[in-house]
Amino acid sequence: MPRIDSTNGPVWKRRTTKQQWAIWAGWLVALAITAFAWQRISEKTIWFFVQDAPRQAADIGSRMIPPKFSYMSKLWAPIWDTLNIATLGTVIALVIAVPVAFAAARNTTPHPIVRTIAIFIIVASRSVNSLIWALMLVFIFGPGVLAGTIAIGLRSIGFCAKLLYEGIEEIDHTQVEAIEATGASGPQKMVFGIVPQVLPTFAGIGVFRWDINIRESTILGLVGAGGIGLELNGSINTLAWTQVSMILLVILLTVVVSEWVSAKVRGAII
């Protein structure tokens, strides 16, 4: 903590003058960037629509109440589809993520080049949103659950593999050494030394991602990839607002329940 001598005796400051200036400069730059970004966005905005928004919101809001509860009978099948997309997509992702994670972890990778490729797979899968994956897969497989499932799977590989390889890098090496001292071969070391240590992490990641996937799979229908999003899109396009509010209510409930289940299971594992 710097001390500055003044006529009234020493004064203590939290930062040196230089640090203080650096922080102010940082704030100034941040403010300038924000102002510039805001200006670029606002020049592309039609402000009349923004002014009109509260009225629109009130209008749509009033049309959404009360939710059309009788519509529920048509929603069970899409919800089941949504659950399947999320669950099977997570399973696909986990199956592919395991080899990728072992290739990406520094302590198990066979070669640095393999590691680079694995990291690229992880980043590519994470950067492209599941909706974009679905958009492309609908072109290939046609509209339906299959495209959605594969989209969720491809999107989740990166997430699962990233967390898993970080888990593998953090294992306790003495256990692997102990297995090695018994004369175990490479694969045996893997199975008896590393896998038991990362298995809880693996299960935790799976459940965590499943919970996220439930949320993501509710929107895949917007591009035709099945699930409850299909109903949502249809209802919005036909301006059936009471159905929209019912669907939103169902999504809310599904997400809350899946979050609760995932928290319980993770609590039990860890």
Add this chain to the structure above:
Amino acid sequence: MSVAEQTFPSSWRRPPFIKNPLLRWSIIIGAAIYLALAFGTMDVNWQRAAEGLPRGQRFVAAFFPPNFSDNLGVMWDGIFESIWMAIISTIAGIALSIPIGLGAARNLAPKWVYLLNRSIIGGSRTFPEVILAIFAVKLFGFGPFAGFIALSIGTIGFYAKLLAEDIENMSASQAEAIKATGAGWFQWINYAIQPQVMPRMIGLSVYRLDINFRESAVVGIVGGGGIGATLNTAFERYEFDTAAAILLIIIGIVMVLEYTSGFLRKYVQ
């Protein structure tokens, strides 16, 4: 009985992951039943999927080589719009998150404030950015402003929740020490709580910037502006080589952001 006469098991098996055999088997059987049901009821047109494979090959082939040159101007417009959108929505989202996060911390707020703020967070977390964007487009019209609103609301659910959790996990003794000096509420927040949560929050804000940029690529599909709108147009015009170029640029920017955020987090902590 001497040691030699005692029988020892000569083989060893790994202990199972789930110790309780009843639970273990019911999970295995339950999973099997679920998978059978799921595959049984999944309405997949396998013929259509099989037909799609050669089409998929052509589709993938159409991505190569990525075409960076033909629509360069439009692409850069979209990317910059996404970047501005990501920046401004991260900042607005964080500005809104701070009061909500403070209110959602159990150790700071009275019960009713806590419940109110937790339900705001819960509501914003439930709905994916795309659904928020659909409604924002309905209300504010097409363009980046709608995307900005959707991403800002999405940021609240993420940032306020983590901020509240971080505040709940802070060391109470420091807060008490500041309180003992006779600090007012704002001083207490500023000197006892802010320094404890700041390093992690700076890291998280960069991380959220990264998420918002990625999400800005999808809010465009429903009309929220940014690179997503450009990408969607490219798909609709079957200009797959341009779409490939856009995807590669998105991946590149996300990679840069990820490295920056990792570096920044290390530097701050």
